[in-house]
Amino acid sequence: MSDHTPGFSTLAIHAGAQPDPTTGARATPIYQTTSFVFDDVDHAAALFGLQTFGNIYTRIGNPTVSVLEERVAALEGGTAALGVASGHAAQHLVFHTLLEPGDEFIASRKLYGGSINQFNHAFKSYGWNVVWADPDDISSFEAAVTPKTKAIFVESIANPGGIVTDLKAISAVAKKAGVPLIVDNTLATPYLWRPFEHGADIVIHSATKFLGGHGNSIGGVIVDGGTFDWTASGRYPFLTKPRPEYQGIVLHETFGNFAFAIACRVLGLRDLGPALSPFNAFLILTGIETLGLRVQKHSDNALEVAKFLSQHPAVAGVNYAGLPGDRYYDLAKTYLPKGAGAVFTFRLKGGYEAGVSLVSNVELFSHLANIGDTRSLIIHPASTTHRQLSDEQKTLAGAGPEVVRLSIGIEDAADIIADLDQALAKL
Amino acid sequence: MDHDHYADAYIRSILSEVKTIAIVGASANAARPSFFVTKYLAERGFKVFPVNPGQAGKEIAGLLTYATLKDIPEPIDMVDIFRASEHVPQVVDDALALSPLPKVIWMQLTVRNDEAASKAEAAGLKVVMNRCPKIEYARLSGEIGWTGVNSRTISSKRPLRLGQGVQRLSLDRSGWKK
Numbered sequence: 001m002s003d004h005t006p007g008f009s010t011l012a013i014h015a016g017a018q019p020d021p022t023t024g025a026r027a028t029p030i031y032q033t034t035s036f037v038f039d040d041v042d043h044a045a046a047l048f049g050l051q052t053f054g055n056i057y058t059r060i061g062n063p064t065v066s067v068l069e070e071r072v073a074a075l076e077g078g079t080a081a082l083g084v085a086s087g088h089a090a091q092h093l094v095f096h097t098l099l100e101p102g103d104e105f106i107a108s109r110k111l112y113g114g115s116i117n118q119f120n121h122a123f124k125s126y127g128w129n130v131v132w133a134d135p136d137d138i139s140s141f142e143a144a145v146t147p148k149t150k151a152i153f154v155e156s157i158a159n160p161g162g163i164v165t166d167l168k169a170i171s172a173v174a175k176k177a178g179v180p181l182i183v184d185n186t187l188a189t190p191y192l193w194r195p196f197e198h199g200a201d202i203v204i205h206s207a208t209k210f211l212g213g214h215g216n217s218i219g220g221v222i223v224d225g226g227t228f229d230w231t232a233s234g235r236y237p238f239l240t241k242p243r244p245e246y247q248g249i250v251l252h253e254t255f256g257n258f259a260f261a262i263a264c265r266v267l268g269l270r271d272l273g274p275a276l277s278p279f280n281a282f283l284i285l286t287g288i289e290t291l292g293l294r295v296q297k298h299s300d301n302a303l304e305v306a307k308f309l310s311q312h313p314a315v316a317g318v319n320y321a322g323l324p325g326d327r328y329y330d331l332a333k334t335y336l337p338k339g340a341g342a343v344f345t346f347r348l349k350g351g352y353e354a355g356v357s358l359v360s361n362v363e364l365f366s367h368l369a370n371i372g373d374t375r376s377l378i379i380h381p382a383s384t385t386h387r388q389l390s391d392e393q394k395t396l397a398g399a400g401p402e403v404v405r406l407s408i409g410i411e412d413a414a415d416i417i418a419d420l421d422q423a424l425a426k427l
Numbered sequence: 428m429d430h431d432h433y434a435d436a437y438i439r440s441i442l443s444e445v446k447t448i449a450i451v452g453a454s455a456n457a458a459r460p461s462f463f464v465t466k467y468l469a470e471r472g473f474k475v476f477p478v479n480p481g482q483a484g485k486e487i488a489g490l491l492t493y494a495t496l497k498d499i500p501e502p503i504d505m506v507d508i509f510r511a512s513e514h515v516p517q518v519v520d521d522a523l524a525l526s527p528l529p530k531v532i533w534m535q536l537t538v539r540n541d542e543a544a545s546k547a548e549a550a551g552l553k554v555v556m557n558r559c560p561k562i563e564y565a566r567l568s569g570e571i572g573w574t575g576v577n578s579r580t581i582s583s584k585r586p587l588r589l590g591q592g593v594q595r596l597s598l599d600r601s602g603w604k605k
């Protein structure tokens with residue numbers, strides 16, 4: 001299709017995938033192999049020297065994984081992507097590419113709990129220092145900028161849900177500070193929100209969630225927006241200094257507007273090693289083919305469930321940005337016109353005891369720690385993921401004793417509501 | 428001619444038509460993009476002539492290097508310019524002095540000179556600016572997807588392998604029409 005820009009659903013099915021050149025296979029084959037033969041010695045040398053495109057070894061790249069990479073890059077509107085073993089691995093490689101020991105980055109306080117742990121503990125041991133800011137107070141991001149700041153990190157829709165981040169405002173802070181804005185777009189997916197259109201420079205995903213969408217594979221993706229000028233400050237040596245690993249190549253000069261994705265691959269993935277399995281890439285790719293259909297249904301169902309809960313006598317309140325009157329409703333209207341996603345929290349009048357009993361009363365909802373499955377999922381953070389925290393810490397993290405988190409699936413909305421109705425009736 | 432956006436069909440027709448390419452400013456340093464591009468295009472079946480006065484008579488990526496365009500003993504279809512934008516007018520003048528005339532003037536990523544482009548177009552040449560032929564070939568053949576790069580193309584036609592190797596693709600796609 002020449003010079004006509006395909007729409008989202010077409011890209012979700014076709015981007016990155018072509019019939020297999022040797023067999024004609026139309027579905028993307030699972031290239032379950034560690035390694036690839038070279039045409040000759042010169043070809044091998046060219047591949048290792050980054051002089052040509054091609055496959056060497058599955059830790060560095062694999063033709064099944066690369067279809068996933070190109071597809072997510074196309075859906076996000078980025079220049080290139082890198083598939084990795086998990087969402088956490090994606091974050092690890094992004095920061096490894098940007099930061100040196102002693103550097104700082106600013107992160108939104110409202111993040112997936114696992115990311116808060118990664119930043120507070122694992123990253124600190126590398127000397128990468130997180131400075132927390134409050135997404136509801138943009139000035140806290142401005143105030144956190146120091147000469148050591150190298151990046152800003154936020155989630156578009158923040159886990160445990162309900163929070164919509166004002167990307168345009170935070171991107172303005174990043175631009176003024178001359179640092180890239182990294183957006184974790186896991187909860188929104190590019191179907192609901194394309195952060196590059198609102199000033200993000202790098203997007204990451206836990207593909208484990210809605211991209212794969214069927215709760216069967218862990219995976220992560222890094223997407224390069226191709227927007228950031230790595231040379232302006234000279235503070236990103238992985239991109240702007242001759243690399244001794246590759247006979248002195250300067251990555252931004254050689255790879256232009258997809259140099260960041262290449263750097264994450266050839267300096268991060270190659271040396272740190274969190275490669276995505278081709279089989280997982282295949283399952284995630286199959287999931288992505290229906291991404292638009294699923295996420296619309298997830299989001300429509302979530303709105304119905306949120307409305308039901310907001311009128312239920314056992315419920316003290318619902319935090320869903322799709323509900324008129326919600327504190328994030330206006331931001332959701334700006335950034336999320338198709339729907340506010342499928343993950344949100346609500347508060348029970350009966351507190352901790354009610355939360356514990358609700359998760360045991362449900363029959364359709366699964367009580368587990370994931371989100372973004374076709375199935376509806378429920379968790380009571382205070383008794384599970386956030387158990388170790390004090391009551392005050394729990395409340396600050398949006399996981400007070402009375403809070404329940406839902407990830408609404410794509411079953412029939414009436415059945416999802418009926419299950420919550422019967423479970424609430426037993427409190 | 429809109430030099431901010433090029434249709435894929437325009438780029439594809441250029442890369443399918445040209446057989447001989449002179450690379451003005453080719454470097455002998457294997458870490459430089461101009462070296463990569465020279466080598467890559469030669470490996471994709473183009474007949475490539477590096478042009479670099481400092482390297483004249485020596486080889487770049489195994490190819491004999493010439494001091495100037497007019498020293499090249501064969502008609503040149505495309506002149507690919509790896510020089511800063513301000514040096515482009517001179518290169519275009521040299522190209523327009525060739526007989527037969529080249530068909531295409533190509534300026535590399537970050538290289539752009541609209542005046543020189545108009546002059547070449549007035550002489551009947553096609554012009555591409557601020558693009559890399561290696562990236563464009565890899566994008567339109569499908570090779571670039573192997574590195575996770577967004578090719579901004581989709582196709583239900585099977586890519587064809589190029590030559591004897593397994594890791595090279597042709598710009599053509601399968602189909603009965605030949």
Ligand SMILES: Cc1ncc(COP(=O)(O)O)c(C=O)c1O
Binds near residue numbers: 159
């Ligand atoms: C928003 C968000 N980012 C990142 C992650 C981490 O991803 P993974 O579990 O694939 O490492 C998660 C997982 O829950 C998440 O919800």
